[in-house]
Amino acid sequence: MTKGRLEAFSDGVVAIIITIMVLELKVPHGEDLESLRPLAPVFLAYVLSFLYVGIYWNNHHHLFQVVHVIDGRVLWANLGLLFSLSLFPFGTAWLGETGFASLPLATYGVILLAAALAYYVLVRTLLRIQPAEARLAEAIGPDTKGRISPLIYVLGVAVAFVAPWISFALYSVVALLWVVPDRRIERTLVR
Amino acid sequence: MTKGRLEAFSDGVVAIIITIMVLELKVPHGEDLESLRPLAPVFLAYVLSFLYVGIYWNNHHHLFQVVHVIDGRVLWANLGLLFSLSLFPFGTAWLGETGFASLPLATYGVILLAAALAYYVLVRTLLRIQPAEARLAEAIGPDTKGRISPLIYVLGVAVAFVAPWISFALYSVVALLWVVPDRRIERTLVR
Amino acid sequence: MTKGRLEAFSDGVVAIIITIMVLELKVPHGEDLESLRPLAPVFLAYVLSFLYVGIYWNNHHHLFQVVHVIDGRVLWANLGLLFSLSLFPFGTAWLGETGFASLPLATYGVILLAAALAYYVLVRTLLRIQPAEARLAEAIGPDTKGRISPLIYVLGVAVAFVAPWISFALYSVVALLWVVPDRRIERTLVR
Amino acid sequence: MTKGRLEAFSDGVVAIIITIMVLELKVPHGEDLESLRPLAPVFLAYVLSFLYVGIYWNNHHHLFQVVHVIDGRVLWANLGLLFSLSLFPFGTAWLGETGFASLPLATYGVILLAAALAYYVLVRTLLRIQPAEARLAEAIGPDTKGRISPLIYVLGVAVAFVAPWISFALYSVVALLWVVPDRRIERTLVR
Numbered sequence: 001m002t003k004g005r006l007e008a009f010s011d012g013v014v015a016i017i018i019t020i021m022v023l024e025l026k027v028p029h030g031e032d033l034e035s036l037r038p039l040a041p042v043f044l045a046y047v048l049s050f051l052y053v054g055i056y057w058n059n060h061h062h063l064f065q066v067v068h069v070i071d072g073r074v075l076w077a078n079l080g081l082l083f084s085l086s087l088f089p090f091g092t093a094w095l096g097e098t099g100f101a102s103l104p105l106a107t108y109g110v111i112l113l114a115a116a117l118a119y120y121v122l123v124r125t126l127l128r129i130q131p132a133e134a135r136l137a138e139a140i141g142p143d144t145k146g147r148i149s150p151l152i153y154v155l156g157v158a159v160a161f162v163a164p165w166i167s168f169a170l171y172s173v174v175a176l177l178w179v180v181p182d183r184r185i186e187r188t189l190v191r
Numbered sequence: 192m193t194k195g196r197l198e199a200f201s202d203g204v205v206a207i208i209i210t211i212m213v214l215e216l217k218v219p220h221g222e223d224l225e226s227l228r229p230l231a232p233v234f235l236a237y238v239l240s241f242l243y244v245g246i247y248w249n250n251h252h253h254l255f256q257v258v259h260v261i262d263g264r265v266l267w268a269n270l271g272l273l274f275s276l277s278l279f280p281f282g283t284a285w286l287g288e289t290g291f292a293s294l295p296l297a298t299y300g301v302i303l304l305a306a307a308l309a310y311y312v313l314v315r316t317l318l319r320i321q322p323a324e325a326r327l328a329e330a331i332g333p334d335t336k337g338r339i340s341p342l343i344y345v346l347g348v349a350v351a352f353v354a355p356w357i358s359f360a361l362y363s364v365v366a367l368l369w370v371v372p373d374r375r376i377e378r379t380l381v382r
Numbered sequence: 383m384t385k386g387r388l389e390a391f392s393d394g395v396v397a398i399i400i401t402i403m404v405l406e407l408k409v410p411h412g413e414d415l416e417s418l419r420p421l422a423p424v425f426l427a428y429v430l431s432f433l434y435v436g437i438y439w440n441n442h443h444h445l446f447q448v449v450h451v452i453d454g455r456v457l458w459a460n461l462g463l464l465f466s467l468s469l470f471p472f473g474t475a476w477l478g479e480t481g482f483a484s485l486p487l488a489t490y491g492v493i494l495l496a497a498a499l500a501y502y503v504l505v506r507t508l509l510r511i512q513p514a515e516a517r518l519a520e521a522i523g524p525d526t527k528g529r530i531s532p533l534i535y536v537l538g539v540a541v542a543f544v545a546p547w548i549s550f551a552l553y554s555v556v557a558l559l560w561v562v563p564d565r566r567i568e569r570t571l572v573r
Numbered sequence: 574m575t576k577g578r579l580e581a582f583s584d585g586v587v588a589i590i591i592t593i594m595v596l597e598l599k600v601p602h603g604e605d606l607e608s609l610r611p612l613a614p615v616f617l618a619y620v621l622s623f624l625y626v627g628i629y630w631n632n633h634h635h636l637f638q639v640v641h642v643i644d645g646r647v648l649w650a651n652l653g654l655l656f657s658l659s660l661f662p663f664g665t666a667w668l669g670e671t672g673f674a675s676l677p678l679a680t681y682g683v684i685l686l687a688a689a690l691a692y693y694v695l696v697r698t699l700l701r702i703q704p705a706e707a708r709l710a711e712a713i714g715p716d717t718k719g720r721i722s723p724l725i726y727v728l729g730v731a732v733a734f735v736a737p738w739i740s741f742a743l744y745s746v747v748a749l750l751w752v753v754p755d756r757r758i759e760r761t762l763v764r
Contacts, residue, residue: 012206
């Protein structure tokens with residue numbers, strides 16, 4: 001089974017997710033600066049989610065650079081990732097409209113956790129059937145970032161009810177951590 | 192005629208269908224748990240439809256793995272399938288907003304039937320022109336699942352007016368039945 | 383310049399156009415048959431437009447089967463076609479919501495005319511630079527359907543203000559005429 | 574790292590951006606000519622933005638014709654461009670709904686500037702790693718258009734508060750300037 005359509009379908013779904021989030025930036029009713037102000041948190045939430053969805057797309061891209069065999073289970077593991085990513089527009093809109101309230105921040109953290117878990121399952125499902133399993137495993141390496149991120153998400157969920165902006169800061173820090181592309185796989189590929 | 196663009200176009204349409212369904216998960220007006228509650232049936236309907244659309248994409252993917260020749264009739268049979276799938280967002284939203292009322296459940300069953308019929312027509316249209324028709328037919332096999340599913344949909348439509356939740360259970364059982372990828376075609380491909 | 387991305391981009395735009403039209407099928411507020419009734423004209427308009435956009439996609443597909451060279455002008459001619467197709471969701475929604483009133487029917491005819499003109503310009507722009515121009519011209523042939531359709535659209539626009547349903551019937555007849563795939567090009571390809 | 578998925582993903586995002594802008598063309602409540610009138614500025618804004626997004630897609634297409642190597646930084650530079658393009662639907666809708674008011678016109682100019690800057694960063698990021706850097710640089714040439722456009726955008730932003738329609742005229746002139754495809758790269762490719 002070739003990976004071409006899985007990649008194309010994933011690209012399509014992620015492209016739509018990343019783009020419909022911007023629909024939350026609703027046109028202000030006025031035409032002065034004052035009418036733009038309520039959009040500030042909505043825009044901030046959009047930027048954060050654009051980064052996260054971009055990160056997942058980049059990592060998906062990197063991952064499938066070194067993957068050559070897929071099967072029916074991989075299709076479903078991949079759909080699991082796309083499902084969790086499809087919850088971003090909801091989480092983002094709720095964050096933005098409530099101005100980063102506690103429960104929306106915690107919900108956002110749960111969505112981040114779901115996506116991280118789904119990505120982990122996808123990687124495991126792929127490793128199971130790769131002929132050069134060793135190489136992919138090596139390319140992924142000890143994956144420190146991948147292990148720390150969920151812990152910070154959990155922290156963010158907990159902290160959301162006490163100090164919302166710390167929760168937001170935690171999610172942002174993880175995003176920035178990942179914006180650095182996954183050099184480990186690139187390095188392995190170059191060798 | 193090559194199948195590349197048919198696959199790409201189908202991937203695009205299915206990607207959009209699966210993603211716009213999530214737009215029904217409308218942002219709650221409040222920011223407490225209470226305001227999330229009305230979303231429960233909407234979310235449940237989304238999960239069910241995500242599974243169904245995912246199943247059709249997977250089966251489409253499997254099917255075109257063993258298909259190499261297409262013609263104008265196949266393009267239209269495929270558009271027929273995409274048309275019936277495009278009714279999922281409507282059916283799903285109606286299910287969710289009415290909390291799985293009788294008529295919406297029956298309508299959903301009719302959409303499931305339409306999609307099953309359109310898929311059947313697509314397979315027949317493809318079989319007609321495949322050089323290695325025998326191989327595809329063998330790959331598809333006796334197709335027990337494909338024959339039982341429409342019967343259960345019909346049952347679901349009828350039962351919707353008496354015991355709505357049994358109707359929902361029937362649709363869910365069929366979905367779970369199909370989440371197991373179509374191993375028959377995979378098996379044939381491996382040989 | 384390769385045609386791959388032009389095809390992929392066109393597939394994407396057409397896939398979105400065909401899918402967002404279904405968003406007009408708004409969820410009824412009630413849950414009985416009565417609440418479905420106002421959707422009948424909306425659904426009918428959707429079916430007609432799905433056919434038309436499907437026809438354009440199929441013809442685009444057939445056309446680019448025999449095209450191998452593109453240039454900057456072709457990109458813009460193609461964007462012209464995509465622009466005119468992007469007006470279908472508006473035209474369709476207006477048709478459906480007014481129950482096929484006169485001005486919406488005339489507007490729909492103007493959109494059909496614009497799409498036909500844009501497709502004609504695209505074909506001419508392609509013919510200009512094809513090495514095997516003769517073969518493409520032959521594949522396209524006398525193109526009787528392509529010449530008659532705009533005339534019927536004009537008739538439909540005029541008749542819309544007198545007898546709306548005749549206008550609708552005219553548009554439908556042209557659509558059915560085109561659902562038969564363009565066998566001329568297929569025939570040439572087989573030779 | 575191959576450029577195929579970057580192109581496919583960009584095609585998907587741009588296709589969605591260009592298509593959701595048309596959703597602002599909301600169905601009029603009446604069915605006479607009078608009810609169409611408020612749509613005139615919305616339509617005009619849509620045409621302008623369709624041109625701009627079309628220009629970016631064409632230039633992206635031309636650019637990646639001569640690009641063969643990408644890396645993680647290119648992925649992010651490209652996401653930066655897609656992010657700035659994703660603000661077009663917002664800017665366009667605000668323009669249209671306010672009938673080209675001053676602040677919306679200035680905001681639109683800022684979005685144009687952001688896109689121009691993001692495109693510039695993408696080109697630089699690509700040049701850094703191309704083996705045949707010289708050829709790409711030559712293909713891009715002195716890039717007079719690329720240097721003048723941002724200056725006109727800045728002028729448009731400033732003028733928006735004094736003479737809105739001059740601002741609109743400036744943006745339109747730049748668009749028309751770019752509709753002529755980038756013949757420099759085409760020329761180099763032909764050699």
